Structures are given as structure tokens and as C-alpha cells.
Amino acid sequence: MLYMSKFLFSTFLLLFGLIFLVFLVANREPVMISLDPLSTEDPAFAFGPLPLWAALVMTLFVGYVFGGVGMWLSGKNTRKKASERKQEIKRLKREIDATAKAQAKAPVATPVDEDQLPAVQH
Numbered sequence: 001m002l003y004m005s006k007f008l009f010s011t012f013l014l015l016f017g018l019i020f021l022v023f024l025v026a027n028r029e030p031v032m033i034s035l036d037p038l039s040t041e042d043p044a045f046a047f048g049p050l051p052l053w054a055a056l057v058m059t060l061f062v063g064y065v066f067g068g069v070g071m072w073l074s075g076k077n078t079r080k081k082a083s084e085r086k087q088e089i090k091r092l093k094r095e096i097d098a099t100a101k102a103q104a105k106a107p108v109a110t111p112v113d114e115d116q117l118p119a120v121q122h
Contacts, residue, residue, distance in 0.1 A: 033055050
């Protein structure tokens with residue numbers, strides 16, 4: 001089942017990529033990209049003229065960068081908890097090592113046979 005879903009995903013991705021590639025090649029004419037909704041004749045902020053495929057690829061790249069920054073920012077708490085847990089594990093390992101060394105230095109008690117103990121009378 002897992003291989004089938006990977007195959008279907010790969011097939012879908014390949015088809016989408018081919019359709020996107022055909023779209024980019026078919027739309028190579030230069031266009032003006034404007035971010036000024038009030039003035040279509042003389043926009044205050046505009047890119048271009050550049051091919052439509054360049055504008056689309058640039059948009060995908062900007063979206064990729066913003067998505068990466070957003071994911072990095074959203075993982076801040078997780079990274080902080082992981083760092084704290086790593087420090088706690090190091091501290092606990094140091095404590096375990098110190099305890100093991102202390103036990104190794106402590107004199108070993110020899111077992112006593114109960115028959116050799118003096119009898120206690122109440």
C-alpha cells in the first residue's frame with residue numbers, strides 16, 4: 001500500500017510538473033507586474049516587463065523562502081524544549097557517573113552468616 005501511494009504521488013507530481021512546464025513555455029511574452037491597484041497606467045510600484053514564467057518562478061521562490069522562515073519560527077518552542085531536554089540528559093548522566101564512582105570507592109560490605117551473629121535475648 002505504501003509503495004502504491006508513493007507511486008501515485010510521484011505520478012501526480014510528474015504530471016503537475018509537466019503541465020506547469022508547458023504553461024511556462026506557452027506564456028513567454030513580457031508582462032508588467034504591478035502592485036498598485038489604483039493606477040494601471042503609471043503604477044507606483046511595478047516590476048517588468050519580464051516574461052510571465054520569470055514572474056511565476058520568482059513568486060514560487062518568494063513563497064518557498066517565506067514558508068521556510070515561517071516553519072523555522074514555528075519550531076522555536078520545539079527547538080527550545082529539545083535543547084532543555086538535552087541539557088537535562090547531560091546533567092543526569094553526570095549524576096549517574098558521579099554516583100557510580102562514589103559507589104566504586106565505597107567499601108564493599110561482606111555478607112555475614114547469621115549463624116555467626118550473637119544471639120540477642122529480649
